[in-house]
Amino acid sequence: MNNENVITVKNLTKMFGDFTAVNDISFEVNKGEVFGFLGANGAGKTTAMKMLIGILKPTEGEAWVAGFDVQTQAEDVKKSIGYMSQHFSLYNDLTIKENIVFFGGIYGLRKSVIKEKSQKLIDELGLHDEADKLVGSLPLGWKQKVAFSVALLHDPKIIFLDEPTGGVDPITRRQFWEMIYREANNGKTIFVTTHYMDEAEYCDRVSIMVAGKIEALDSPKNLKKMYKANSMNMVFLKLARNIE
Amino acid sequence: MNTIRYIIQKEFKQIFRNKAMLPIIFAMPMIQLIILANAATFEVKNIKFSYVDHDKTSFARELVDKFNASTYFDVVSNFSSAKAAKLAMQAGKVDVILEIPPYFERNLLKDKKANLSVTINAIDGAAAGVENVYINQIVQQFNQNAKIKLMLADGGVAKAQKITTIPSFWYNETLNYKTFMVPGILVLLVTMITLFLSGMNIVREKEIGTLEQINVTPIKKYQFIIGKLFPFLILGLVLLTVGLVIAKLLFQIPIVGSITLMYGYTIVYILVILGIGLFISNFTDTQQQAMFIAWFFMVIFILMSGLFTPVESMPKWAQILTEFNPIKYFVQVMRMVMLKGAGLQDIYPQIFKTLVYALVMNGLAAWSYKKVT
Amino acid sequence: MKRFIGFIRKEFYHILRDRRSLFILFGMPIVQVMLFGFAITNEINNVDIAVLDHSKDATTKEIINKISSSKYFSVKQFINNEATIEKAFEKGEIKAVLNFEPDFSKKLVAEKQATVQILTDATDPNTANTISNYTSAILQKYQQDLNTDVRIQYQIAPQTRMAYNPELKSVFMFVPGVMTIILMLVSAMMTSISITREKEMGTMEILLVSPLKPFQVIIGKVVPYVFLSVINAIIIILLSIFVFKMPVQGSLFLLGVESILFIINALSLGILISTVSATQQTAMMVSLMGLMLPVILLSGFIFPISSMPLPLQAISNIIPAKWFIIVLKGIMLKGVGLAYLWKESLILVGMTLFFIAVSVKKYKIRLE
Numbered sequence: 001m002n003n004e005n006v007i008t009v010k011n012l013t014k015m016f017g018d019f020t021a022v023n024d025i026s027f028e029v030n031k032g033e034v035f036g037f038l039g040a041n042g043a044g045k046t047t048a049m050k051m052l053i054g055i056l057k058p059t060e061g062e063a064w065v066a067g068f069d070v071q072t073q074a075e076d077v078k079k080s081i082g083y084m085s086q087h088f089s090l091y092n093d094l095t096i097k098e099n100i101v102f103f104g105g106i107y108g109l110r111k112s113v114i115k116e117k118s119q120k121l122i123d124e125l126g127l128h129d130e131a132d133k134l135v136g137s138l139p140l141g142w143k144q145k146v147a148f149s150v151a152l153l154h155d156p157k158i159i160f161l162d163e164p165t166g167g168v169d170p171i172t173r174r175q176f177w178e179m180i181y182r183e184a185n186n187g188k189t190i191f192v193t194t195h196y197m198d199e200a201e202y203c204d205r206v207s208i209m210v211a212g213k214i215e216a217l218d219s220p221k222n223l224k225k226m227y228k229a230n231s232m233n234m235v236f237l238k239l240a241r242n243i244e
Numbered sequence: 245m246n247t248i249r250y251i252i253q254k255e256f257k258q259i260f261r262n263k264a265m266l267p268i269i270f271a272m273p274m275i276q277l278i279i280l281a282n283a284a285t286f287e288v289k290n291i292k293f294s295y296v297d298h299d300k301t302s303f304a305r306e307l308v309d310k311f312n313a314s315t316y317f318d319v320v321s322n323f324s325s326a327k328a329a330k331l332a333m334q335a336g337k338v339d340v341i342l343e344i345p346p347y348f349e350r351n352l353l354k355d356k357k358a359n360l361s362v363t364i365n366a367i368d369g370a371a372a373g374v375e376n377v378y379i380n381q382i383v384q385q386f387n388q389n390a391k392i393k394l395m396l397a398d399g400g401v402a403k404a405q406k407i408t409t410i411p412s413f414w415y416n417e418t419l420n421y422k423t424f425m426v427p428g429i430l431v432l433l434v435t436m437i438t439l440f441l442s443g444m445n446i447v448r449e450k451e452i453g454t455l456e457q458i459n460v461t462p463i464k465k466y467q468f469i470i471g472k473l474f475p476f477l478i479l480g481l482v483l484l485t486v487g488l489v490i491a492k493l494l495f496q497i498p499i500v501g502s503i504t505l506m507y508g509y510t511i512v513y514i515l516v517i518l519g520i521g522l523f524i525s526n527f528t529d530t531q532q533q534a535m536f537i538a539w540f541f542m543v544i545f546i547l548m549s550g551l552f553t554p555v556e557s558m559p560k561w562a563q564i565l566t567e568f569n570p571i572k573y574f575v576q577v578m579r580m581v582m583l584k585g586a587g588l589q590d591i592y593p594q595i596f597k598t599l600v601y602a603l604v605m606n607g608l609a610a611w612s613y614k615k616v617t
Numbered sequence: 618m619k620r621f622i623g624f625i626r627k628e629f630y631h632i633l634r635d636r637r638s639l640f641i642l643f644g645m646p647i648v649q650v651m652l653f654g655f656a657i658t659n660e661i662n663n664v665d666i667a668v669l670d671h672s673k674d675a676t677t678k679e680i681i682n683k684i685s686s687s688k689y690f691s692v693k694q695f696i697n698n699e700a701t702i703e704k705a706f707e708k709g710e711i712k713a714v715l716n717f718e719p720d721f722s723k724k725l726v727a728e729k730q731a732t733v734q735i736l737t738d739a740t741d742p743n744t745a746n747t748i749s750n751y752t753s754a755i756l757q758k759y760q761q762d763l764n765t766d767v768r769i770q771y772q773i774a775p776q777t778r779m780a781y782n783p784e785l786k787s788v789f790m791f792v793p794g795v796m797t798i799i800l801m802l803v804s805a806m807m808t809s810i811s812i813t814r815e816k817e818m819g820t821m822e823i824l825l826v827s828p829l830k831p832f833q834v835i836i837g838k839v840v841p842y843v844f845l846s847v848i849n850a851i852i853i854i855l856l857s858i859f860v861f862k863m864p865v866q867g868s869l870f871l872l873g874v875e876s877i878l879f880i881i882n883a884l885s886l887g888i889l890i891s892t893v894s895a896t897q898q899t900a901m902m903v904s905l906m907g908l909m910l911p912v913i914l915l916s917g918f919i920f921p922i923s924s925m926p927l928p929l930q931a932i933s934n935i936i937p938a939k940w941f942i943i944v945l946k947g948i949m950l951k952g953v954g955l956a957y958l959w960k961e962s963l964i965l966v967g968m969t970l971f972f973i974a975v976s977v978k979k980y981k982i983r984l985e
Contacts (some may be wrong), residue, residue, distance in 0.1 A: 055460060076462075085456050085457055093257075106463050273906070276910050287924050289924055334957060357772045358774070370790070371921060386773070404764040405725050407757075411753070414736060429910070436906050440906065531901065533641070536645070539802065543798075552920075554741060556661070557661055558657075565656075584706060586709075
């Protein structure tokens with residue numbers, strides 16, 4: 001693994017009035033890593049991610065993504081990253097093809113490139129029959145896969161995924177993670193948040209957030225050893241109990 | 245540049261794919277234009293007229309006949325007592341009561357003067373004023389004729405001096421209200437559609453979550469705003485065109501002035517409305533709130549636009565408020581250019597103010613749209 | 618019954634927690650009533666007119682004086698020839714021109730007759746007509762004064778009494794209308810989104826699965842808004858009475874009851890719209906775009922219904938606002954009671970039941 005840091009976070013904090021959602025977190029992510037950002041619902045994962053992708057202003061602290069400062073160079077950050085939101089964010093009233101054309105165009109891809117990628121995406125997902133159907137008519141699992149592929153259209157170096165497998169069946173989840181691995185093998189860095197502890201097993205390294213703070217940060221193997229647990233789920237429970 | 249094109253493409257696709265909204269956007273305004281243009285009139289006619297005749301002479305009947313013959317009044321009933329007539333007015337059955345006193349003809353001949361009692365339902369003060377004028381005109385005419393007959397019999401007397409007034413109604417000889425109202429109603433319809441659609445647009449993307457996805461892309465603010473404005477601008481112009489065709493064909497509204505000038509002005513005007521809509525959309529969290537706020541301004545703008553009641557009649561402070569009412573300017577320009585044939589120099593003030601308004605509103609809309617919260 | 622109460626309670630929570638909407642729901646009607654009560658008027662004052670005086674003699678000077686001292690007119694320009702009239706109209710500087718023929722005084726004395734032309738900009742026909750009528754009236758009065766020394770022969774003098782509104786205040790005409798419009802639009806708007814919002818958010822399915830009967834759901838959605846709207850109505854009525862000095866000649870109690878009836882009517886209409894709309898956007902567009910202009914134009918609020926072509930008069934009968942305006946004017950300005958207003962009230966009740974019935978039916982269909 002390359003030692004290039006593609007994400008560097010230093011004392012990042014976000015407060016909403018009196019409430020501290022993200023409390024002084026620091027970490028680094030290396031190129032090509034599949035980095036899991038774990039934590040219970042409401043722990044602050046999504047807030048932290050939003051700061052990293054440049055749509056939420058930090059209250060304190062600093063962060064660099066793809067070499068750019070998220071506070072002063074947010075637009076450059078956005079050119080280099082892909083994002084898949086927690087709430088489905090493709091247009092339900094546009095077809096798969098139309099969504100691809102739209103987002104491809106926004107990212108400045110040339111028409112020929114868009115066409116080529118569109119074909120590739122549809123082939124890989126096996127969606128030939130659905131290509132001209134409205135995205136809203138697809139089952140959730142397919143929607144998520146399309147959304148993920150759309151996030152990759154402009155060939156970003158880092159991909160941020162916010163709870164990408166929420167509400168999806170186990171088989172589709174598996175397929176999804178296969179897609180994630182494939183991109184990681186191509187040298188992309190994947191930053192994924194989830195509250196499914198078993199997905200943590202799939203990551204290179206994992207951080208666990210509790211009430212805005214990072215309480216653990218290591219590979220799943222090491223964490224299981226440290227907490228004498230045989231699953232990440234157990235690690236999390238022990239961690240949570242310790243905190244209390 | 246290209247980015248803007250992609251956004252415009254997407255917006256158009258979404259508009260036309262929304263099967264439920266299409267009839268509302270296109271059919272509803274046109275249907276309303278056709279139906280409602282006939283409704284707006286201040287003409288006073290078919291006034292429910294009643295009389296109480298205590299005199300019961302043919303002279304009195306002649307007076308009543310004069311009212312019968314008039315197109316303004318419908319003689320709907322006569323009563324035997326003022327009390328009965330009053331009850332009828334309470335019940336809304338009549339709006340004017342003419343009470344002819346007993347010995348009306350005799351008093352006129354003997355004392356050389358006679359009184360008439362007129363009661364007018366004055367809830368609509370303006371209409372009452374006009375009705376009063378008409379009643380007086382009819383009575384005057386009747387009086388004149390009577391005078392001539394009586395005075396000839398009497399042996400003649402020094403003739404009175406008479407001032408004749410000749411009214412002349414320019415640009416609208418027949419006082420056709422439609423000429424005035426149709427362009428106005430068209431303006432209102434185009435405004436409502438563009439305001440509501442633009443007002444809900446950004447907020448809807450906020451609600452469904454696609455706005456976040458857009459904010460993560462490197463798209464620039466101005467590209468996003470322009471991309472959002474353009475489709476609705478086209479929509480507004482299409483509506484205007486269809487409306488103008490209907491106005492000309494169905495209502496024979498004259499189009500005296502330059503159509504290019506009208507369209508040019510309309511483009512600037514629609515930009516103001518869209519700017520307001522987008523600005524509202526940036527500040528609200530739900531479509532509901534956006535609609536309520538848009539509605540609030542809409543009602544105020546409509547009622548204070550000078551379309552239904554003249555701006556000049558409003559108190560000074562209200563007139564100052566109308567300086568911020570874009571509809572007021574549009575109504576003025578429509579009337580001046582379309583009906584009077586005014587030229588560019590004549591509408592300089594309106595164009596200038598609307599242009600400034602457009603720049604300010606769209607500037608505010610762009611500024612208030614935050615890619616980073 | 619308990620479920621029903623629970624349902625109503627949930628609806629209340631929804632409403633009370635949306636602060637911004639609440640502010641709009643109460644604040645805006647107040648602002649609007651105030652604004653319109655003062656700003657909307659048909660009365661003309663200080664209308665800018667011009668004078669084209671070919672005679673420039675004592676008589677014309679006197680007449681011009683009379684005109685300019687009237688509160689209706691303001692003599693802005695003195696022009697010299699016909700050619701300038703058109704430009705002045707085009708620019709919108711003046712609304713009318715008084716054109717005195719040459720040798721006015723002389724003609725009056727010698728031929729007993731002289732002419733004044735009243736040219737008006739009739740792009741606003743109503744104002745033009747009013748200006749014409751008022752100037753005629755002033756000239757008539759002047760003519761009468763001219764002839765006072767001539768023995769008054771055979772003069773019929775009409776004594777006019779303006780019933781219900783002696784000062785011809787235009788607020789009397791408009792305030793009932795404004796009240797109606799605002800109550801109607803706010804009520805219809807509020808409920809029109811309540812059902813579609815549940816549909817869009819997906820919570821509708823929960824309601825459908827619950828043991829609540831359809832008509833309970835419908836009524837349950839209307840009830841909380843009744844309270845809100847009643848508060849709105851009270852505020853508006855108080856404003857009308859104390860700020861605009863509208864009288865309440867009739868019974869306040871009846872006023873209250875009829876207002877509640879109208880509110881329920883408007884709310885039911887909103888629910889009906891809600892049941893036939895798939896999205897909030899559609900519901901809102903229909904209730905605002907679909908209702909706003911027809912209600913303003915066909916309810917008798919500004920334009921007298923009796924002056925409209927017959928087909929439109931027929932259509933105006935299905936607009937609930939029309940009947941309520943009649944009720945309002947009746948109670949407040951004429952002082953009449955239910956004896957005179959039973960027909961209008963019955964119509965309102967009938968419409969309300971109709972709206973609710975159709976809503977329930979449409980709601981049931983969605984179930985299937």
